[in-house]
Amino acid sequence: MPSSRKTLLAALLGLAAAVSVAHAQECPDVAPYAKAxxxxxxxxxxxxxxxxxxxxxxxxxxxxxxLNVRGQDRANPMILFVHGGPAAPVTPSLWQFQRPIEEYFTVVNWDQRGAGKTYNAVDPDSIAGTVRISRYVDDAIEVAEHLRARYGKDKLILMGHSWGTIVAMGAALKRPDLFHAYVGIGQVINTRENERISFDYGMRQAxxxxxxxxxxxxxxxxxxxxDRPITRERIVLARKWAQHYGGLSAFREHSRYYYRAPLLSPDYDAQxxxxxxRGSVFTLAKVLPEFLEVDYTTVREFPIPVLMFMGRHDYTTPSEPTAAWLDEVDAPYxxxxxxxRSAHMIPWEEPGKTLVSLLEYVRPLAAGERGR
Incomplete structure (x- = not known):
């Protein structure tokens, strides 16, 4: 995997800006991995x-x-997973952790506007003016409505990771009637506070x-x-060392298991x-100004059950502000x-505990949900 991709995705997973990657770069050769x-x-x-x-x-x-929809029993509750990035789809790495979850839930992974397979399905220039947080939120709501109709579900479980928590939390606040519960993983509460904590951690460790x-x-x-502008260059440098010291994947300097996962994915071809x-480069600059202003600290009441899965070692989207927000918010549950044992990549780092937590705390909130 090219080093530019590693640097780019490491930054993007933390909702950061990254180095430029030429749109004309060659696509990887997946042929050597055909048998695997x-x-x-x-x-x-x-x-x-x-x-x-x-x-x-x-x-x-x-x-x-x-959309990618998988589950062992259609009658199980359905999870809509809103991926991170922006434009870092889960679909090409779901094979690493999702299969046990599919025994108890039907899981939907959605390649968002400008991401993954959706990037290839639409001329990017035709949607350039629509790459805004509010549009992603409305897209998530439309996806939920589509899934309810197609699979006969009354409500869904909404789950977001990293950048996806901004989108998913917005959807839950706007249309709580669609969801049994909201699960945030690597939740973003306040961007500027996250940046400060992440940088301070990297400096301490260095x-x-x-x-x-x-x-x-x-x-x-x-x-x-x-007080200076938070530019792409400053974000990349700030995140570089925090992630080097385990702030992306706990106790690891690198996260090759994630970056190289798409090469083995049966769902993704070389394009x-x-x-x-390409999707990351396309979307990042467009949403960065809005992302830097994200602040959910003003949300004091949450309309549906809310759960936060927090990595103790997460210094990509640090857990400290999330825990503080959760202590103060008023919610039905x-x-x-x-x-x-996790930093930012909880489902990949602790898949067993992820499953157990979903079964113990989340599935009961969707009790009685049936589908056709």
């Missing part, structure tokens, strides 16, 4: 008579957008480890974020894998679940 992809595809096949395994385009927000190179680099943008970078 066949094995994964066969393992992933849902053969249960009452199951569902569909990947298709639906008309959402005036354009064709891709000094603790005697990393003079890192300290010198970070001092060039200190104090961060401070789809290539679209991950609320719970925070700490993942002690």
């Amino acid at each position: 992809r066949e094995v994964i595809e066969d393992l992933e096949r849902i053969v249960a008579p009452g199951g569902v395994q569909e990947a298709y385009k639906a008309r959402i927000g005036g354009i064709e957008q891709w 000094r603790l480890h005697g990393n003079e190179e890192a300290v010198r680099e970070m001092e060039t943008i200190a104090p961060y974020p401070g 789809d894998v290539c679209a991950i970078d 609320k719970r925070g679940v700490w993942f002690e």
Whole structure:
């Protein structure tokens, strides 16, 4: 996987800006992985008579957008998973962690506007003016309404990761009638506070480890974020060292397991894998100004049950502001679940605890939900 892609996605997963990647870059050759992809595809096949395994385009927000729907029993509650990024779809890496969840839930992964397979389905220039947070929120609502009608569900469980928590939380606040509950993973509450905490962690770790190179680099943008504009270049540099010291994947300097996952995905061909970078470059600059103003601290009442899955070592979207917000918010039901061996990539880092937490705390909130 090109180093540019690693740098880009590491930043994007934290809702940050990143280095430029040429739109003309060559797409990866997935042919050498053909046999491994066949094995994964066969393992992933849902053969249960009452199951569902569909990947298709639906008309959402005036354009064709891709949905991936998987579950062992259509009668199970349905999760709509809103991925991070922007434009970092879960579909090409779901094979790494999702299969056990599919025994108890039907899981829908949606390649958002400008992301993954949806990026390839629509001329990017034709939607450039629509890449705004409010449009993503409305898209999520349309996806939910589409799924309710297609699968005969009264309500869905809404789950967001990283950037996706901004979109999903907005959808839950705007249309609470569509959802049993909201689950935030790597929740964004206040962007500027997240940036400050992440940077301070990176600086502390660099000094603790005697990393003079890192300290010198970070001092060039200190104090961060401070009063200066939060540019793409400053964000990338601030996140570089926080993630190096385990702020993306706990106890790891790198997250190759995630970056290379699309090469083995039976759901993504070479053009789809290539679209991950291209979609990231396309969307990031357009949503960055809005992203920097995100602030959910003013939300004091939440209309549906809310749960936060928080990585103890997350310094990409730090958990501290999320825990503080959850303590103060008034909701029909609320719970925070700490993942002690995770940073930002909770479903990948602790898939077992993710499943157990969904079963123990979330599935009961959708009791009685049936589908056809």
